Amino acid sequence: MAKDAADTPFFQKRKSEGQIVVKDPPKFDLESYISNYDGFTRADRLRHIGSHSTYLAVDAYRTAIAEAKRGKNVKLYLDLVEEFAQIAPDDPAALTDTTWAMERTKKVEAEKDKLEHELKSYKNNMIKESIRMGNEDMGHFYYAAGDYSLAHKAYMRMREHCTSPKHLADMTLRLLLVTIAQKSWLTVQSHIAKVDSTQVKGDEKAKLEPIVSACAGLAHMGALNFRDAATAFINTSPAFLTAEPAAGITWQREVITGNDIAVYGGLCALASMDRSQLKDRVLDNNDFRNFLELEPHIRRAINLFCASKYSACLEVLENYRNDYLLDVYLSKVLSDIYGRIRRKSIVQYFIPFSCVTLDEMASKFQLTSEYGSIEDELETMINNGTLDARIDLVDRLLISPPTNPRYNVHADALAMAETYDHTLRLRLTRLNMLAAGFEVRQDKGGSKEAAYKDSSFGDGISAGLRGIGSKMGFS
Amino acid sequence: MSAETINSLLSFQPDAPELQRKREYDREAREFVKHINGSTPVTFLKGADSPQDPLNVLDPTTNAIAYAYTLRHRIEAAIKQTPDQVRPGGSLWNKLVLFLESFDPIQMRYAGEQWRKLVDYVEVAARNEGAPALAIAPIRSAMFRLDPTTGTFTSTHLRFIQLCMETRSYKAALPVLNNYIHSLPAAIAKETLDDLEYSVVAADSVASGEYINLKSGHTAKISLTDLQEYYVLGAMAYLGERQVKDALHFLEHVLVTPANNALNGLMLEAYKKWVLISCLADKSYKTPPRTMSSAAVKHCKNAAKAYEALAEAFQQLNNLPKLKAQVNAGSEIWAEDGNTGLVEELLEHQNRAYLSRLSRTFSAIPVSNIASNVGSSVDQVTTFVGSLIQQGLLNARLEANDKSGAGAVLRFYLDPTQGPLAKTEKQQQQALFEQTQRTDALAEQVKDADYRLSITKEYVEYVKRQKKKNGAGGGGGADAMDMTFDDGDMDEDIMGDMR
Numbered sequence A: 001m002a003k004d005a006a007d008t009p010f011f012q013k014r015k016s017e018g019q020i021v022v023k024d025p026p027k028f029d030l031e032s033y034i035s036n037y038d039g040f041t042r043a044d045r046l047r048h049i050g051s052h053s054t055y056l057a058v059d060a061y062r063t064a065i066a067e068a069k070r071g072k073n074v075k076l077y078l079d080l081v082e083e084f085a086q087i088a089p090d091d092p093a094a095l096t097d098t099t100w101a102m103e104r105t106k107k108v109e110a111e112k113d114k115l116e117h118e119l120k121s122y123k124n125n126m127i128k129e130s131i132r133m134g135n136e137d138m139g140h141f142y143y144a145a146g147d148y149s150l151a152h153k154a155y156m157r158m159r160e161h162c163t164s165p166k167h168l169a170d171m172t173l174r175l176l177l178v179t180i181a182q183k184s185w186l187t188v189q190s191h192i193a194k195v196d197s198t199q200v201k202g203d204e205k206a207k208l209e210p211i212v213s214a215c216a217g218l219a220h221m222g223a224l225n226f227r228d229a230a231t232a233f234i235n236t237s238p239a240f241l242t243a244e245p246a247a248g249i250t251w252q253r254e255v256i257t258g259n260d261i262a263v264y265g266g267l268c269a270l271a272s273m274d275r276s277q278l279k280d281r282v283l284d285n286n287d288f289r290n291f292l293e294l295e296p297h298i299r300r301a302i303n304l305f306c307a308s309k310y311s312a313c314l315e316v317l318e319n320y321r322n323d324y325l326l327d328v329y330l331s332k333v334l335s336d337i338y339g340r341i342r343r344k345s346i347v348q349y350f351i352p353f354s355c356v357t358l359d360e361m362a363s364k365f366q367l368t369s370e371y372g373s374i375e376d377e378l379e380t381m382i383n384n385g386t387l388d389a390r391i392d393l394v395d396r397l398l399i400s401p402p403t404n405p406r407y408n409v410h411a412d413a414l415a416m417a418e419t420y421d422h423t424l425r426l427r428l429t430r431l432n433m434l435a436a437g438f439e440v441r442q443d444k445g446g447s448k449e450a451a452y453k454d455s456s457f458g459d460g461i462s463a464g465l466r467g468i469g470s471k472m473g474f475s
Numbered sequence B: 001m002s003a004e005t006i007n008s009l010l011s012f013q014p015d016a017p018e019l020q021r022k023r024e025y026d027r028e029a030r031e032f033v034k035h036i037n038g039s040t041p042v043t044f045l046k047g048a049d050s051p052q053d054p055l056n057v058l059d060p061t062t063n064a065i066a067y068a069y070t071l072r073h074r075i076e077a078a079i080k081q082t083p084d085q086v087r088p089g090g091s092l093w094n095k096l097v098l099f100l101e102s103f104d105p106i107q108m109r110y111a112g113e114q115w116r117k118l119v120d121y122v123e124v125a126a127r128n129e130g131a132p133a134l135a136i137a138p139i140r141s142a143m144f145r146l147d148p149t150t151g152t153f154t155s156t157h158l159r160f161i162q163l164c165m166e167t168r169s170y171k172a173a174l175p176v177l178n179n180y181i182h183s184l185p186a187a188i189a190k191e192t193l194d195d196l197e198y199s200v201v202a203a204d205s206v207a208s209g210e211y212i213n214l215k216s217g218h219t220a221k222i223s224l225t226d227l228q229e230y231y232v233l234g235a236m237a238y239l240g241e242r243q244v245k246d247a248l249h250f251l252e253h254v255l256v257t258p259a260n261n262a263l264n265g266l267m268l269e270a271y272k273k274w275v276l277i278s279c280l281a282d283k284s285y286k287t288p289p290r291t292m293s294s295a296a297v298k299h300c301k302n303a304a305k306a307y308e309a310l311a312e313a314f315q316q317l318n319n320l321p322k323l324k325a326q327v328n329a330g331s332e333i334w335a336e337d338g339n340t341g342l343v344e345e346l347l348e349h350q351n352r353a354y355l356s357r358l359s360r361t362f363s364a365i366p367v368s369n370i371a372s373n374v375g376s377s378v379d380q381v382t383t384f385v386g387s388l389i390q391q392g393l394l395n396a397r398l399e400a401n402d403k404s405g406a407g408a409v410l411r412f413y414l415d416p417t418q419g420p421l422a423k424t425e426k427q428q429q430q431a432l433f434e435q436t437q438r439t440d441a442l443a444e445q446v447k448d449a450d451y452r453l454s455i456t457k458e459y460v461e462y463v464k465r466q467k468k469k470n471g472a473g474g475g476g477g478a479d480a481m482d483m484t485f486d487d488g489d490m491d492e493d494i495m496g497d498m499r
Helices: A002-007 A009-016 A030-034 A040-052 A057-070 A074-087 A098-125 A128-145 A148-156 A165-182 A185-196 A202-222 A226-234 A258-272 A275-283 A286-292 A296-306 A310-319 A321-325 A330-350 A358-364 A374-383 A405-435 A459-471 B003-009 B017-038 B041-045 B064-081 B091-102 B112-128 B132-146 B155-166 B170-177 B190-194 B224-240 B244-255 B265-282 B294-303 B305-315 B320-329 B331-337 B340-361 B367-374 B378-390 B425-454 B457-470 B476-480 B486-496
Strands: A355-357 A390-392 A397-399 B362-366 B396-400 B408-412
Touching (some): A030 A040, A030 A057, A040 A074, A057 A074, A098 A128, A128 A165, A165 A202, A185 A202, A202 A226, A202 A258, A202 A330, A226 A275, A226 A286, A258 A275, A258 A296, A258 A330, A275 A286, A275 A296, A321 A330, A330 A358, A330 A374, A358 A397, A374 A390, A374 B340, A405 B244, A405 B425, B017 B064, B041 B064, B064 B091, B091 B112, B091 B132, B112 B132, B132 B155, B155 B170, B155 B224, B170 B224, B265 B294, B265 B305, B265 B340, B294 B305, B305 B320, B305 B340, B320 B331, B320 B340, B331 B340, B340 B362, B340 B367, B340 B408, B362 B367, B367 B378, B378 B408
Antiparallel strands (some): A390 A397, B362 B408
16 A cells, blocks of 8 residues: 555655655554544644655544644645545545534634624623633634634734733743744744743742743744754653643643654754753753653664764664654654754764774765765765764875964964955055045036145044044944 | 153243244245245246246255246146157156155145146156056055055046056055045135145155145046046955955955945955955855945845855855856856956856965875866866965965875875965064054044044034034033043054054
């Protein structure tokens, strides 16, 4: 079946669009994997897996369609069915259930009208708390119907009717969830800052912290700030695993699980930290250890990296590449993260040597599909300044260039002095020209140079010039 | 009290003969010029070609002023009556050349008009003979005798560079071009000059901007285009001598012209050449100098789009076909602007830039690899690389490969202190030392320019107004006159450690 799915028009099209298509079966079991999630992310993840893995496509779409049918998001259902029809047209689930869709649309419309009506009457009564709850209900409704931007607006309208810090915090958390669903990471970051600055105290605050740091990590990772992401993830307290729902959201099921935190945090740390930092801040971190235990292979990869066994580390990661490509948040940034880890491994590996044969490098670092040969990869790395080395193509060696700081300082000083000197000369030239009244003017008729004694050549200019004169020493 | 202290306390002697002498000299020289100016031309023609010929009696090194006047009048007369004497090789020509090479520089500060006319005569005479190149050496020595820094721009500068370009004697122009133009002749009020407030012309250490001004007669009135033309022509001369970086710097002097939301033709031309030459000089197209006004940059960029595109294509070192296509596409533009030669140079240069970039990546690379990358034959590349190494453009060597069949190998020197281009520490130190001196000289020149600004009419009026504003108590004027140029010495301190 896997082979069939790869040839369907859907995957052909995605391939031609340059999207990621994973052919090999992943290591996880779809059933048990998805049972960890609830809420929007469940359908979202299923859809992602379905549209990326030819192996799991059919199962994932079937589950997703069943899931969508339980909810209020009719559009999601229709989209899913349409996509599924391109993969397995003969499957019973691929036929659009028009009657259900009609009925559900009607029901949803009716619910919306009811809520709007209620909200209006609350507004007439001018009771703050009721208005807040009315708006909240609207937000919940839009969120469930999959209209995230309207949900965002509805939640935003709660603000002026919030009376306690708790209300404010709840509202911001709701907004956070909606923006995560939209995957607009910049907005997520601003909402995180707002949650952080809410006035809740004591236990309440302690409850929010793990949620905030987990979401912050996610947002940073989405925005490609791997270092910030790693810091946020590894500082997430293990309380996150058992946290009670906040603002009616079970964060560890609806957004990001402990396993996810371990994987995301571990990979981001590998991509952005050096060996000693990894050891101090990741492996010896008691909080993060709880997460790492959930994903032992990430722990092993980091251990191997710290022990300078780069090729083994890369191998471990490579084994899990397919799994991670099917993760809804990782798939976009994975090649970037892997590329960084690989480049860093090469740089770290080369540091203690003055010269390594290229064949040794090639055997230590298995080639990826990106480059044709290890020389090409190394050449690119040297050219963009990642690796400080030279390639000897004759003896097939990678050589660390000798450094001569004394010479370099002299050469730099000389170059700097020359540039400075030249800049100063240019400025003096300009100043002299101004003083002599030489200026290109726009008027076409008259002569281009203003006469020196022209009274319109203002005193102001001359005065300003003196300023330039004394500033020329430095600037 | 030790004797030393007393000596230092007594060191200022207002009646000291040297001090007196300079002022005296100045007065006398002025008087003499005034007097000799009053004489009729006939006076100077008396005794010509006789044993009592004043030109034989007078010595250019001691009687420079008198000699200059006499010589000028004699030449003027000779042009009408016996033009042969003025022709190169003629008696007056020989005297003229001798004079220009040996006159007393201090005296000629007072007789600017005569100096300029004599210099003009050399050029005219050489041109009449059909051999303008003959005039280059005398003019140059005249310029250097008058002002050893040749740093005050005069109309002679422009005539000189025009002459050099006409005769393609670029090398002859270099000594003048290498000197930075630190002053433009200023218009200084007569009273200031007469009361010696600006400077004593005869003083030993004066900047040339002090005795060469619009009133001294050494230069005709100069305009902005004159100055710009000088720089553009100078850049061309540098290019002729393959001093690409200097050419680039010269063009930048044109680019920084103050512009009030407008351009002139020379600026645009300079910009176009600048784009091309910056590729040749640094292998990378960089941003225009910061001193250039942003409006001017925008105008230039708009007007020279073809050149920008060319520079961009040049950047892509691995994409020779693209550059070729650009060059062909714009061939009419280059021809029209007279830049075809430069553009072709660019094409050639791309390979060189590609090779020197290799040195940042490889320590050794078989020539055959390079050949397949650039798409030409191994032999061609080998000769090309060999010539680059010989010209000192690559710090590398070509060596035969011991493995069979691979052909020659290009091996770069990794350590900057090795190889043919290496500089020893001593050389570096020397370079740093010379740079320090240049910077010091520049600081002096800046100071001088600042002073010149402070005596302009506009500035004086500005100070007056400021004073009025501040009321009677405000000593604003005195403050503004403060010469705070000590901060220019910062560089010296940095360098100080290295001596």
